[in-house]
Amino acid sequence: MAFQNRDDDGGNETPPTGLTTDTLGKSLGYALRRAQLRTFDDFVRTLEPVNLRPAYYSLLAVIEENPGLNQSEASATLGIQRTNLVAMVDYLEGRGLIERRSAESDRRSYALHLTDSGKAVVGRARELHGAHEARLAQKLGPQGREQLLRLLQKLMD
């Protein structure tokens, strides 16, 4: 830590300026945010070969695992607003990765399905995702990853 602090303290940010950031350096919320942003950034670059943003990949993955679900179910599962999901579905449908099939049981809703092309893309994306997760696991160590998952789960309660 090339980062001078009057009083010793454990985990701290390492700003490139050499300035003091005691308040933020001691903040768990801030550490969580910075780590998430850096991890997310790596993931965004990871998915570039398939030209998908993380949210779009997550939508494809949910459709793959729950073929025929409707848009309300997809948005609720992903924590996205129904209204904001529309453009995402439009986009993926425009790329020919998914399709809206009119549901026979409820004529208001669409059943979402992957196309063959979509299945191929999500398969390739899943490989890239796996490499990203492996990179994180390597940083954390074997049991560090499980520890982190458990602690993050506690934050969700």
Next chain:
Amino acid sequence: MAFQNRDDDGGNETPPTGLTTDTLGKSLGYALRRAQLRTFDDFVRTLEPVNLRPAYYSLLAVIEENPGLNQSEASATLGIQRTNLVAMVDYLEGRGLIERRSAESDRRSYALHLTDSGKAVVGRARELHGAHEARLAQKLGPQGREQLLRLLQKLMD
């Protein structure tokens, strides 16, 4: 976990739909993102009494700890673009919480300082921030917080 899964697996999201989310449920990046968003949301509400967004609070805190720093230093420390910091400084100056003093050594830059009003507000904000951090610590347990900080630090390497 009121959330059926064919195969047993440890840490998983708990979507309100009952749909399967194996890919996302096993993803550390996704867990990190969801936990950060929830934590951030709590922090946003925490700061409402002082009418400050988290980024503005972090700027006030950095100025408090490094009085006289310039905008480039502030933006680099916080990981914000210089260009995007301008409106933030404008806003806080407009509220009378900080001031731009012309730096004698370098006439291009401003020295940022808290006003007396700014010191009072950041003091109150720090109390609220402390309550937020205490809430997180309670969810994680005594040593859980330190574990999490250490693991997040590993992600930053």
Next chain:
DNA sequence: TATTGTTATACTCTATAACTATA
């Protein structure tokens, strides 16, 4: 030449209100 602050701009993500067609 390089740096500080600045403006303009654009793109993504997110949130709300209101509409339609169905249920």
Next chain:
DNA sequence: TATAGTTATAGAGTATAACAATA
């Protein structure tokens, strides 16, 4: 009445290019 999908819209947050003043 309520729900599924949709449109319009607005607010954050973030990113790049270009400029004037100063170093």
